[in-house]
Amino acid sequence: MTQNINTLFGGEDQYLDEVIILSYRGGTGTGGAHPNGTYSLPQGYSWTDFERVEFIFGDSLRSFQPMLLLSDEIQAKPTTWLMVTGLNTSGSNWTLEWKAISNNQFTCRGVSSSYQTVIVKGYIKRYSSRNMSKIISVNGGSAITTGRRYEIDIATELGTDYVGRDLIVTAEIYNDGGVGGVIGWGTTGWIFASGGGGYGVQAGVINDKIVIATGLVALCERDAHHTGHVFGALAAPLTGNLCRVKVWKIDQYISNDGVAPNIGLGINQTYTDVTSQRSFNSTYVNATDSPISATVALRYGAGTYAYMYATVDGVRFIVAADAHATADTRMVANLIIPAGSAYMLESTLPLVQWVELR
Structure with missing residues (x-):
C-alpha cells in the first residue's frame, strides 16, 4: 500500500522560520552597527507576513538586548507601527526608535551612537509534516x-x-x-x-x-x-x-518504492476487546498510522427491526439490517477504518461486544 508522506507522518505542524531582515553588524560607529536610516524588507516580504519581529541592539562592549514586535501589533498597524526603547547610561538618557513607513520599509533612529541596531530578524509561520x-x-x-x-x-x-x-x-x-x-x-x-x-x-x-x-x-x-x-x-x-x-x-522509514512497510491491516496488530470503552452513537478516532477493523455485535428480539449505521469521516452508510427475527438474535457487522479517520456506529439496540483489530 502506497502512503502519502504527510499522511504517514500524521499531518502538519507549525514552526517559525527565521528571516534575516538586517544582517548582523556588531560594534558602533563607522563599520559597526547599522546607522540611522531607512531600510527595506527582503524582496517579496511585507510586515504582515511575520508572526514576530526581533530587533537586537547593542553597545561597543557587545552588550546586546532584544525588543519584540508581535503579530497583533503588526496587524493593528501594518504600515505605521512604532517601537521606542530608552535606557539611562552614565547618567544620560538615550533613545532608539524603529518605525514602519510602508508595508515593506522602516526607519532606525537613535539619539546616541553608543547603542545602535545590530541585527533584525523576522519569524514567519510555516507548516510541515511532523x-x-x-x-x-x-x-x-x-x-x-x-x-x-x-x-x-x-x-x-x-x-x-x-x-x-x-x-x-x-x-x-x-x-x-x-x-x-x-x-x-x-x-x-x-x-x-x-x-x-x-x-x-x-x-x-x-x-x-x-x-x-x-x-x-x-x-x-x-x-x-x-x-x-x-x-x-x-x-x-x-x-x-x-x-x-x-x-x-x-x-518511520519508507522503502525505496515509496511503500511504507509494516503498516497494513493485520500487520503487527492484535484483536482487542474494547466493549467497555465503546458505545453506539459516539465518535472515535483511529489515531494509529494503520487502518484498523471493528467487529461489533448487538442483540434484538422477535419482530424487531434491527440496524447498524456507520459514519466514517462524515460519510454515513448502513452496515447491517434485519427485520425478520423470530427469537432473541445477534447481529454482527464489520467495518474497516482508515488511519487517522473518525468513526461512529449507530443503533438503538443493546451492544453485546465490540472488538477491534489494531
Whole structure:
C-alpha cells in the first residue's frame, strides 16, 4: 500500500522560520552597527507576513538586548507601527526608535551612537509534516567563526522525544552579501586545501549532541565550483556568519518504492476487546498510522427491526439490517477504518461486544 508522506507522518505542524531582515553588524560607529536610516524588507516580504519581529541592539562592549514586535501589533498597524526603547547610561538618557513607513520599509533612529541596531530578524509561520522538527540557531544566534566546534544538547534544545532517535541534520550559514554572492541561507560544502586547512561548515549527531564543526581557514570558500556552495561567486571567503541547523526526526522509514512497510491491516496488530470503552452513537478516532477493523455485535428480539449505521469521516452508510427475527438474535457487522479517520456506529439496540483489530 502506497502512503502519502504527510499522511504517514500524521499531518502538519507549525514552526517559525527565521528571516534575516538586517544582517548582523556588531560594534558602533563607522563599520559597526547599522546607522540611522531607512531600510527595506527582503524582496517579496511585507510586515504582515511575520508572526514576530526581533530587533537586537547593542553597545561597543557587545552588550546586546532584544525588543519584540508581535503579530497583533503588526496587524493593528501594518504600515505605521512604532517601537521606542530608552535606557539611562552614565547618567544620560538615550533613545532608539524603529518605525514602519510602508508595508515593506522602516526607519532606525537613535539619539546616541553608543547603542545602535545590530541585527533584525523576522519569524514567519510555516507548516510541515511532523517529522520536520526544528530550526536551531547556533551559538545563541551570534556569528560563528573558523576552526571551532559547537555543540547543541538534544534534550535541552529539542526535548527528550528526540533523544536516541534517528535525526537528519543540515548546517546552513547566512551570506549577507558583504563580499558579493547570493544573499540568503545555504549550505557551504567542505574541502581541505593541502598545506592550508579546511573550508566549510558541517553538522552531525553524536550520542546526545548535535555537533557543528567549522573549517580552520574559512566557513565558505570563495569559488562555488570548489565546494559546491550555493552563494555563487564571492569576492573573499566567508569567515564569520550566522549559522542555523535544520533537524528532521525520522518517525518511520519508507522503502525505496515509496511503500511504507509494516503498516497494513493485520500487520503487527492484535484483536482487542474494547466493549467497555465503546458505545453506539459516539465518535472515535483511529489515531494509529494503520487502518484498523471493528467487529461489533448487538442483540434484538422477535419482530424487531434491527440496524447498524456507520459514519466514517462524515460519510454515513448502513452496515447491517434485519427485520425478520423470530427469537432473541445477534447481529454482527464489520467495518474497516482508515488511519487517522473518525468513526461512529449507530443503533438503538443493546451492544453485546465490540472488538477491534489494531
